[in-house]
Amino acid sequence: MTLITKKEITDLHNTTQDICISIFIPTHRGGKKVLQEEDPLALKNQLKDVKHKLEEKGLNADSISKFTEPIQKLIDDSSFWREQSDGLALFVADDIFHKYTLPVYFQDYNYVSNAFYLKPLMPMFAGDGSFFLLSLNRDDVKLYECTKHSFTEYDIEDLIPETKQDRVGFDYEEKNLQFRSGATGSGKAMYHGQEAATGKRKNEIKKYFRAINDGLAEIFKDESMPLLIVAQTPLFDIYKEVNTYSHTLEDNLVVDFSSSDMFDIHELAWERMEPVFDQPRKEHIAKFMEQQGKGTTAIGIGKILPAAINGQIEALFCENNEDIFGTYSKEDDLIEVTEGDDDGTTISLMNLAAIQTFLNGGAVYLMEKEDMPNPNSRVNALYRY
Numbered sequence: 001m002t003l004i005t006k007k008e009i010t011d012l013h014n015t016t017q018d019i020c021i022s023i024f025i026p027t028h029r030g031g032k033k034v035l036q037e038e039d040p041l042a043l044k045n046q047l048k049d050v051k052h053k054l055e056e057k058g059l060n061a062d063s064i065s066k067f068t069e070p071i072q073k074l075i076d077d078s079s080f081w082r083e084q085s086d087g088l089a090l091f092v093a094d095d096i097f098h099k100y101t102l103p104v105y106f107q108d109y110n111y112v113s114n115a116f117y118l119k120p121l122m123p124m125f126a127g128d129g130s131f132f133l134l135s136l137n138r139d140d141v142k143l144y145e146c147t148k149h150s151f152t153e154y155d156i157e158d159l160i161p162e163t164k165q166d167r168v169g170f171d172y173e174e175k176n177l178q179f180r181s182g183a184t185g186s187g188k189a190m191y192h193g194q195e196a197a198t199g200k201r202k203n204e205i206k207k208y209f210r211a212i213n214d215g216l217a218e219i220f221k222d223e224s225m226p227l228l229i230v231a232q233t234p235l236f237d238i239y240k241e242v243n244t245y246s247h248t249l250e251d252n253l254v255v256d257f258s259s260s261d262m263f264d265i266h267e268l269a270w271e272r273m274e275p276v277f278d279q280p281r282k283e284h285i286a287k288f289m290e291q292q293g294k295g296t297t298a299i300g301i302g303k304i305l306p307a308a309i310n311g312q313i314e315a316l317f318c319e320n321n322e323d324i325f326g327t328y329s330k331e332d333d334l335i336e337v338t339e340g341d342d343d344g345t346t347i348s349l350m351n352l353a354a355i356q357t358f359l360n361g362g363a364v365y366l367m368e369k370e371d372m373p374n375p376n377s378r379v380n381a382l383y384r385y
Contacts, residue, residue, distance in 0.1 A: 003149055004089075004100050004124060006358075012091055012098070012116045013355050019057070019067065021050055021092040022117035024106035027084035039084060040075045046110045047071050053112045070097040091116050103149045107321055111348065119318065119351040122364040124149065129277040132223075133269050134216070136231035136239060137257045141212055143219070144262075148274070151266045159215035161208065202238060209235075210242040220245045226276060228253055228269055281365055284315035288373040288382045296385070299377035301326075301349045306333045307381060308353040311360035316353060317373055317380040320366040324350045324378060350379055357381075 025042040028034050047068060054064045070092060074080060087106040091098040093116075104123050111117035128148040135142045139162075143154040220227075227248040229236055236252035253272055255265055291297050298304050301324045307313050309330070325346045326337040338346050354364045362384075373380045 004102065004121060006125070008098075009118060009121065009355070010359060012118060013359065015091075015093060015096065016115050017093045017096075018114060019054070019059075019093060020113055020116050021068075021071075021090070022109075022111040023047075023050065023071070023088075023090040023092075024109045024120050025088050026105055026108065027081075027086060027088045027101070029084060029086070034081065034084070037081065039081050039088070042108060043071065043088070043090075044075050046108060047075065050110050050112060053110075057112070067094075068092070074099065089121065111351075113347055115347065117348060117351050119348070119354045119364075119366070122318075122354055122358060122366055125358065126363060126365050127274070127277045127281055129273075130225050131269075131273055131276075132220075132225055132227040133266075134227060134229045134231075135265070136209075136212075136229060136235050140257075143216060144266075145225075146266060146269060146273075148270055148277070151262065154219060156215065156219070159218055160212045161215075205235070205238050206242055209239045213239075213242050213244055217244065223247070226273070228272060230255055230265060230269070280363065281315075284363060284365070284382055285317075285373050288315070288317075288380065291382065292374070296383045297373075298381045298383065299374050299379065301337065301353065301379055302335050304379055304381045305335060305349055305353045305356075307383060308356040308360070308362070311362075312383050312385065313357045313360070313362045313381045314384040315363045315365065315382040316357040317365050317367055317382075318350055318354055319369050319372055319378040322350070322369075322378045323348050328352065353379065 023043065023046045025039065025046060027039045027042075033039070050071075051064050051068060054067065059067070071090060074090075083101070085101050085103045087102050087104045089100045089102060089106065102121075102124065104121070106120050109117075109120070130145060130147050133144040133146050133151070135144070141156070141160060143156050144151045145154065146152075224247055227245055229239065229248065230253045231239065232254060233252060240248075249272075253265075253269055255268060260268075288297050298307065304313070304316070305328060308316065324337060325340055326335060326349050327346055328335050328349060335349065337349065340346075358364050369375050
């Protein structure tokens with residue numbers, strides 16, 4: 001899966017030509033809709049609309065066919081449609097064709113102007129923090145760096161013992177220490193087997209886990225990302241006793257390793273982490289509500305667009321699946337809002353505000369009307385100053 005980076009957003013934003021085509025469609029990972037080829041049909045419908053817009057701009061049939069050839073080839077590429085995620089974004093200009101298969105649901109939409117339309121990509125960067133995920137499954141120990149949309153495995157072979165035997169020096173047999181679901185009256189996990197949890201076997205596991213902790217300290221040094229540990233609770237309880245990374249979450253994630261692959265685990269991990277990373281959005285909304293009327297918030301594109309261009313916005317809230325079209329003169333900050341983009345001479349002012357906010361380091365949130373800080377406007381802003 002190819003994700004999109006801030007640098008790619010910057011490069012797309014800096015592309016200005018007479019004709020820039022942006023297309024967004026929802027796609028499906030599998031199932032009946034894939035078999036029925038609904039995704040290429042959705043793109044075909046968007047292409048039909050794009051061709052109509054190009055005709056209105058005065059392009060002849062041959063020019064339109066040449067310009068849109070990469071899109072048509074994609075429609076006909078049956079293998080491409082078998083490997084989709086939740087959304088597809090296409091960007092086409094003269095000698096430019098970029099496609100992104102992304103884990104973001106898009107409404108069907110196309111935009112033909114002198115610049116690309118990038119606002120629907122903003123959820124890729126909002127509420128998407130990075131975190132460590134440590135998987136402890138018997139002798140199989142893996143470390144990942146994850147975001148909402150991706151996971152990357154670290155090579156830790158040289159940092160930790162390969163097996164328990166390598167560390168504790170005994171012929172480890174899983175049957176000698178088994179774990180029951182449940183707890184004692186003191187709340188501690190129950191063990192059964194040849195020795196009690198406080199005996200030799202637990203100490204051997206602890207020794208092994210201490211070696212893992214010490215090895216991973218090389219990676220965790222100077223880091224502050226949260227660490228989520230995936231392990232059965234008895235093992236997690238032992239690991240906590242030797243863990244020295246201060247940003248470890250208090251609770252573990254329990255999965256059935258025998259029936260879960262990393263994609264399943266990553267999805268469950270994000271469900272656990274999402275409330276942690278959604279906190280900045282909640283704080284921005286709370287700050288907006290607190291600051292209303294004090295000169296550090298704004299509604300309406302007329303005030304917000306110049307502030308976005310000047311890097312003044314800390315957080316921008318845009319009503320999802322809505323837009324504001326018009327013209328903008330950077331020289332005198334003159335903004336004229338129109339009813340739509342039917343005449344082909346206007347641009348999406350909301351898109352411009354969103355991308356300028358994002359490129360200047362502000363947060364951009366696409367939200368439903370009822371969730372907007374001020375639902376009386378399609379665009380709200382919290383200023384830095």
